[in-house]
Amino acid sequence: MLTLAGVSRSFGGVYAVRDVDLDVAHGELRGIIGPNGAGKSTLFNVIGGQLAADAGTVTFDGTRVDRLPPHRRAALGIAVVFQGARIFRGMTALENVMVGAHATTDAGFLSAVLRLPRHFRTERTIRDRARECLDRAGLAEWADRPAEALPLGQQRALQVARALCGEPKLLLLDEPASGLRAAERERLAVLIGQLHVDGLTMLLVEHDVGFVMRLVDRVTVLDLGRVIASGTAAEVRADPAVVAAYLGKDHEVTT
Numbered sequence: 001m002l003t004l005a006g007v008s009r010s011f012g013g014v015y016a017v018r019d020v021d022l023d024v025a026h027g028e029l030r031g032i033i034g035p036n037g038a039g040k041s042t043l044f045n046v047i048g049g050q051l052a053a054d055a056g057t058v059t060f061d062g063t064r065v066d067r068l069p070p071h072r073r074a075a076l077g078i079a080v081v082f083q084g085a086r087i088f089r090g091m092t093a094l095e096n097v098m099v100g101a102h103a104t105t106d107a108g109f110l111s112a113v114l115r116l117p118r119h120f121r122t123e124r125t126i127r128d129r130a131r132e133c134l135d136r137a138g139l140a141e142w143a144d145r146p147a148e149a150l151p152l153g154q155q156r157a158l159q160v161a162r163a164l165c166g167e168p169k170l171l172l173l174d175e176p177a178s179g180l181r182a183a184e185r186e187r188l189a190v191l192i193g194q195l196h197v198d199g200l201t202m203l204l205v206e207h208d209v210g211f212v213m214r215l216v217d218r219v220t221v222l223d224l225g226r227v228i229a230s231g232t233a234a235e236v237r238a239d240p241a242v243v244a245a246y247l248g249k250d251h252e253v254t255t
Ligand SMILES: Nc1ncnc2c1ncn2[C@@H]1O[C@H](COP(=O)(O)OP(=O)(O)OP(=O)(O)O)[C@@H](O)[C@H]1O
Pocket: 011, 012, 015, 016, 017, 034, 035, 036, 037, 038, 039, 040, 041, 042, 043, 207
């Protein structure tokens, strides 16, 4: 479903991501891990379109997307949940999710302004869909609360619900567990696990190795911008290059 071939991106002549190949299968939950500065966020942003690659190709569902802006990638089915909770303050949880649905319906600005019957039908559809997405993210009882009143764990789930409302084919999650307490982390793991069971293809970029390892089918390990290992959690854990990267040893060898 997602293929990266020879993807590189540098900043000021220093590679943040270097010659990365990646293949994510339909329905797969793939983890991306790596020590600080390994290039995880850069790679994430190159896939979502927030950063352009200097070299290489990104293909999604048979379409080259590496020259497309983020909204075109979103329209093709790539949804992004960024690091940190970004919510629309002054709106309820439900309204926050409705914003995600608006992006994928034909409820045009003009029909909204003119208050055409079609607009109300679409608005109702969007509201219903937003409720379904909130439900799916375990937030049904928070629907009418101001979004900023939600605890951090629920705000994270709200971002996932908003992304789901766009009915994505691929969900990109950047450090979704960061800053969460153990119980919140656990709830988020259950949510991601359930989406995986439902067949959603996901890419999980995460600092917390333990969180990733128990959830994903396969994990790709970056170090100094390069892929140093890829495989099941057990394979990757046993890989000497991975152990060395995490212990901060042998960096000279892996560059
Ligand atoms: N906008 C930028 N300008 C300059 N250098 C950057 C920029 N973004 C990233 N880098 C550099 O690229 C390298 C990879 O950074 P990146 O944030 O992708 O790593 P990461 O694996 O996500 O790190 P962390 O786990 O600490 O978030 C680092 O050396 C970083 O300093």
